[in-house]
Amino acid sequence: MGILEVSDLRKQYGSIPALKGISFTVGVAERVVVLGPNGSGKTTTLDILGGFLRPTAGWARVLGAYVPHLPPGVRRQMGFVFQDKAGLYPELTVRETLELFGGYYPDPLPAPELLEKLGLADRRDRWVRNLSGGERRRLELAVALLGRPRLIFLDEPTASLDPEARLLIWALIEELADRGVTFVLTTHNLEEARRLGRRVLLLRGGELIFDGSPQTMIAQAGLPYQISFRRTEATLPPALAVRARVEGDRVTLPSLRPDEDLMALRGSGVGLEEVSIQPPTLEEAYLALLKGASHEHHSPNAVAPSLAGQ
Amino acid sequence: MNITRQTPSPLRLLASETGWQTRLYLRDRAATFFTFAFPPLVLLFWSRQSGPDVLSATALVAALALAMAAYAGLAMGIASAREVGLLKRLRSTPLPMVVHIAARVAACALLGTLALALTLGLGAFGLGLPLGLANFAGLLPGLVLGFAVLGSWGLVVGSLVRTASAASYLVNATLFPLFLLPVAAQRGMLPEWAAALASLLPIQHLGLLIQAALKGDGIGLYPLLVLLGWAVLGAVIAARRLSRPL
Numbered sequence: 423m424g425i426l427e428v429s430d431l432r433k434q435y436g437s438i439p440a441l442k443g444i445s446f447t448v449g450v451a452e453r454v455v456v457l458g459p460n461g462s463g464k465t466t467t468l469d470i471l472g473g474f475l476r477p478t479a480g481w482a483r484v485l486g487a488y489v490p491h492l493p494p495g496v497r498r499q500m501g502f503v504f505q506d507k508a509g510l511y512p513e514l515t516v517r518e519t520l521e522l523f524g525g526y527y528p529d530p531l532p533a534p535e536l537l538e539k540l541g542l543a544d545r546r547d548r549w550v551r552n553l554s555g556g557e558r559r560r561l562e563l564a565v566a567l568l569g570r571p572r573l574i575f576l577d578e579p580t581a582s583l584d585p586e587a588r589l590l591i592w593a594l595i596e597e598l599a600d601r602g603v604t605f606v607l608t609t610h611n612l613e614e615a616r617r618l619g620r621r622v623l624l625l626r627g628g629e630l631i632f633d634g635s636p637q638t639m640i641a642q643a644g645l646p647y648q649i650s651f652r653r654t655e656a657t658l659p660p661a662l663a664v665r666a667r668v669e670g671d672r673v674t675l676p677s678l679r680p681d682e683d684l685m686a687l688r689g690s691g692v693g694l695e696e697v698s699i700q701p702p703t704l705e706e707a708y709l710a711l712l713k714g715a716s717h718e719h720h721s722p723n724a725v726a727p728s729l730a731g732q
Numbered sequence: 733m734n735i736t737r738q739t740p741s742p743l744r745l746l747a748s749e750t751g752w753q754t755r756l757y758l759r760d761r762a763a764t765f766f767t768f769a770f771p772p773l774v775l776l777f778w779s780r781q782s783g784p785d786v787l788s789a790t791a792l793v794a795a796l797a798l799a800m801a802a803y804a805g806l807a808m809g810i811a812s813a814r815e816v817g818l819l820k821r822l823r824s825t826p827l828p829m830v831v832h833i834a835a836r837v838a839a840c841a842l843l844g845t846l847a848l849a850l851t852l853g854l855g856a857f858g859l860g861l862p863l864g865l866a867n868f869a870g871l872l873p874g875l876v877l878g879f880a881v882l883g884s885w886g887l888v889v890g891s892l893v894r895t896a897s898a899a900s901y902l903v904n905a906t907l908f909p910l911f912l913l914p915v916a917a918q919r920g921m922l923p924e925w926a927a928a929l930a931s932l933l934p935i936q937h938l939g940l941l942i943q944a945a946l947k948g949d950g951i952g953l954y955p956l957l958v959l960l961g962w963a964v965l966g967a968v969i970a971a972r973r974l975s976r977p978l
Contacts, residue, residue, distance in 0.1 A: 474820055494739050494826035502824040507817025513759040525748050526827045528739050569826070 424449050425573055425604050426471065430480035433466050433628075440466045442628040443480060448606065448621075450572075453599050455619030456608040457708060462625040464608040465505055468575050471606070472502060485573060498527055501566035505577035505608075508558050512551035516542055516561055519550055520568060527569035536564045541590060556587035563591060567598070574598065576607040580614060592617060612705040626712055636704050643707035643714075646676035648700040649683060654693030659686060739826050749827070749835035750842075753809075757839055763805055767847045771797035772854045779859050790855035791943035795878060795935050796911055797851045801844030802882035803889075804903045809836055810890030811899035833887070833974060840886070841879055848875065852946070867946050874941030874951075877959040881934045884966030891973035910935045934962040 424447035433441040441463045448454055456464045469475040471482055473490040482489045487496045510519055517533060524530035537543045540560040545553065553561065559579065566574060576595070580588040595618055599605060609615055615622060615636065622639050624632035632639055653671050657663070662683060667674045677683040680699050687694060702710075740748075758764055775793040779786050810833075813819050822832050848871075856863040889906075893899045914936030917927040930936065937955035944951055 472824055474823060494828060497824065498739055498826040500824065502821070504817060504820065507815075507820070509817035509819075509821025511756060511818065512816070513756050522752050523825065525740065526745070526825045565821070 425452075425485060426606070427483040428467075428471070428480075429482070431467070431470060431477050431482055432479040433463070433470060433475065434478040439628050441470075441477075444625070444628075444630040445480075446623060446630065446633055448604060450604055451599070451602045452604050453618060453620040454604075454606045454623060455615040455621070456606060456623045456625060457610075457612075457615055458608075458625035459712065460610075461627075463628040464625055465577055466628075467625070468577050468606065468608060472500070472575060473497075498569050499572045501569065501571035501574040503559075503562050503566050503574075503576045503579045505581070508550075508562055510550050510558065510561065510565070512549065514550055515547050516550065516553070517546040519561060520564060523565045524568050529570065530568045531570060536567060539594065540564050556583050559583060559587065560591070563594065571603065573604045573606075576605060578608055578610065580609070580611065588614075612703070612708060616704045624708070624711060632711055639711065640702050640704060640707040643702060643710040644678070645702035645706050645710055646678050647680040647702065649675040649677050649680050649687075649697070650700065651675075651687075651697040652695040654695055658692060659690045662686065742828065742831055745827060745831050746835055746838070749832060750838040753835045753839035754842060757801075757805060757809070757843055763808070767797065767800045767805065767843060768850060771800065771847060771851045775851060775854055776858070786855065786859045786861060787946060788939070788943055790852065790859065790861055791946060792911070792915070792935070792939040794848045794851040794855075794942050795938040797847035798844045798875070798878055798938070799882050799907055799911070799935060801840045801847055802879050803886040803907060805840045805843070806836060806883055806886030807889035807893075807903050808896055808899045809840075810887065811893050812896035814890075815895045829974075837883055837887075840883060844879060844882075845875065855946075861946065863946060867948060870945035870948065870951070871942060873956065874938055874945060874959075877956065877963055878934075878938040878941070880963035881938070881959050881966055884963060884970045887970040888966060888973055891970065891976075914939070932958065934959055 426446075426448035428447070429445050430443045431441055431445070432439070432443050444463070444467065456467065458464050466475065470477050470489055471484055473484070473492040476490050484492060485496045485499055487493060492500075511522070514522065516537065520530075520533040520536065524533060533546075534543070537546055540563060542557060542560055542564065545557055548557075550558065550561065563579065566576075579595070580591050583591070592614065595605060595607070599618070605618075607614075607618060619636055622632065622634065622636055623630060624639070632642065634642070651673055653668075653673050658666055658673070662675060665676055675683060675687075684694075684697070684699075757767075771793050774796065775790060778789045778793065810819075813822075819829075823829060849868075852861075852863065852868075855861040889899060889902050893902055910933050913922070913926070913930040913933060916922050917930040922930060937958045940955045941951060941959070944955075
């Protein structure tokens with residue numbers, strides 16, 4: 423049984439479908455990143471899993487309880503960082519905020535430890551209303567971690583943060599994951615997804631169009647690797663020359679089968695120096711899959727149509 | 733993770749949450765001013781206008797003081813909490829929402845009672861109203877029913893509107909007519925139908941109950957029934973509204 427089970431989940435806002443029947447299961451200690459353009463259903467999914475929204479159809483179970491009715495015993499094992507509104511009392515200090523929310527849990531983490539870890543120790547007596555955006559975000563994360571959650575939902579946790587704050591939050595999420603905490607994180611930041619995620623759920627228009635590892639996502643997008651080298655002598659074989667981009671003695675060759683193409687190059691007697699092979703990035707794969715999904719669903723063996731014949 | 737420890741009991745949570753909600757209310761300068769300073773200012777101003785009828789003025793302003801905490805305080809507090817995402821945050825914790833709402837109600841009841849006592853104290857010590865402990869004991873039915881009416885309708889407004897500013901407009905648009913219409917009716921400033929309508933509004937009857945208690949008279953059945961009617965209606969609507977996710 424997964425820590426999270428989602429079956430044919432649908433959500434309709436009036437006549438507008440926000441989720442069109444998504445299904446997935448998340449196991450203990452999984453690191454799941456939910457990707458998708460604005461309006462793809464990421465936040466709706468998290469809101470349903472948090473019990474804040476009632477699904478129109480389908481069902482979801484969180485830590486064994488069906489949403490939206492999650493009992494306190496389940497809620498105390500969950501943590502949340504919300505997308506836009508902090509949900510904190512502006513009239514409290516940082517220390518008081520942790521004291522108040524910590525009072526809801528049977529065995530909260532000690533506030534000084536949390537403040538130290540999140541770089542807020544010197545802000546403990548500052549009013550929440552006077553915190554910077556990054557500090558408030560870190561305090562939200564501290565509140566989410568107070569109850570020692572087994573499962574944490576993070577809805578764009580580093581959106582609009584400066585690089586320093588972003589790195590601090592990434593390090594903390596990695597530390598949590600290393601300790602076995604399951605997380606489900608939504609983001610538009612592909613670097614964040616690549617660094618933190620071991621599994622990607624890609625949503626588009628309320629449909630789940632990909633579910634797998636970032637590496638599988640890159641492979642499934644069917645995008646070419648970029649073979650780059652300096653040519654010292656001879657000409658390129660005609661079959662490869664049509665695809666190559668040549669700038670002086672520098673050649674870049676898009677290739678779906680880099681090993682085969684390199685062998686062909688070497689076999690044709692082309693002198694190769696400074697050879698590098700760049701795989702497609704997660705961002706390129708993301709864009710390709712979203713573009714492809716507007717035409718058809720991807721099967722695991724799908725190859726980008728424009729490159730399939732090469 | 734220590735899973736053997738129990739979640740704090742609802743009663744303990746309620747006591748702690750009430751303390752926090754009271755503290756938060758008192759840190760809101762506008763709420764504190766309009767609950768504790770505004771009614772005495774109204775009373776001081778009005779007592780100069782109303783001459784010998786200090787008793788009815790004090791009673792009505794005491795009702796206003798209770799309304800500021802119970803009605804305005806609850807309505808704006810809940811709407812504001814929703815607007816900044818606090819209610820959603822609280823729903824993500826093990827704190828049952830019913831405990832949070834009950835704590836807000838308890839904090840407003842406590843502060844409303846203090847505001848009412850402050851207004852009556854001003855009447856007694858500042859304006860020479862003869863008040864004794866027996867008068868305060870007689871206040872209890874009016875206080876309880878009055879708070880039930882104002883608090884339940886405060887919950888209704890708080891659950892209806894999405895933002896604190898909308899709650900503020902709605903509170904102003906309802907509270908001041910509730911307060912002023914009976915006064916205008918008493919002074920013959922309203923047409924007959926409007927005066928009849930004003931006679932059904934709750935604040936006037938709460939004022940009458942407070943007035944009777946201050947005079948040491950018996951409690952009138954009609955004001956009690958009117959307040960009871962408003963309280964039941966408010967409680968039913970509030971319960972229906974609050975049973976949905978806030």
